[in-house]
Amino acid sequence: MPDTAPPGDTQATISAEIAAIAAAYDGRSGPGPLLDYPPYRSSGLRHPALPPVAVDPDGVELTAPVFGPQDVDPGEADLTAQHPGEPIGERMVVTGRITDASGRPVTGQLVELWQANAAGRYAHGRDRHPAPLDPNFTGTGRCLTDVEGRYRFVTVKPGPYPWRNHRNAWRPAHLHFSLFGTDFTERLITQMYFPGDPLLPLDPIYQSIPDSAGREALLAAYDHSVTSPEWATGYRWDIVLTGPRRTWTES
């Protein structure tokens, strides 16, 4: 296949920038990503330059929106059952528990998921990656957490895919998760990654989290007790929702 990639920064340039920011990290910013993170080129004009203003949450900010059975069909949790045929790829179950800052389960709350197919292609009109679409896979699901805060999806493992942040840039395989907690300040959109992915050290989105414990918190664990005989492999990924800058200590 001809190399049609536009000229641009090399991975070596991006990796050097990632390393320089990591070396300068003072450990103080907590487990979240840096919003001003030049290796992720699109962040340049899209991060606030001023620090956030501290405020006591008030009124609606102390509560979260409510979703119920009228909002989500139980079938939406199975991304492999939305079309007449089975999607291509490595079928997997991904499950875990969602807790809030005090360790309480987040129950009956909405979880949304979207992802590329097994070939690394999104069923989205703006994805130009010349990998096949799968007529049996849309790559979007929803569920509500149970009384213990658990969610569970059946899907296929997504492929890595190229993007144009720099020359020969590839995203590690990931699932996008959208999560609600017990108050509005716990609202979170994030990405779940797979352990041992060789693209993780090269990825400026994943590496925008300077704290190693924070990065590890986005890695699912292969769990043989979730794996189902003759059917699907299993991954476990637990989620802890807190406000943005609550004090925390590494356990």
Add this chain to the structure above:
Amino acid sequence: MSVPTPGQTAGPFFGLSLPYGAGPELVPPGDPRAVRLHGRVLDGAGDPVPDALLELWQPDPSGAVVQQAGSLHRDGWTFTGWGRAATDAAGQWSFSTLAPGPVRPGAVPFFALTVFARGLLDRLWTRIYLPGSADALAADPLLAALPPERSRTLVAVVAPGGFAHDIVLQGPDETVFLDTRR
């Protein structure tokens, strides 16, 4: 204590999953009580952001937080207080909703808003206050603590059918974003 799960950008393809038809319509646009809350999302160059997602969370006109399910499949009658709108190719967004009431007597009513976008590595929180007299707005502790050129980035302006408000991610008119530390 476990490590809080960090955020990551919503990326360019959230449109596959998150926006939905009635997301921006907390009440049907034809409802006689409906107000339109609309604006743009702008980047640090003043250019529109066509791949941002906003979520609105608000009390009802009496100031009550209704805590009603049904935001994803709206029945046309139940006000849930929550909505979701993606920006269009011109960076514009719009909600059809009810004006929020004060959470306590004398409080300045506001919409709570969460902002996501490609290029934005984690969500941002802000508020959109209903416009009012300078004296009335000064009753709010957050607005009162900010210099006027900053506090005005949190206050909507009256526009036909309701209110207008731009979210500016960066630059001289950068919106005040919030750290809801407790």
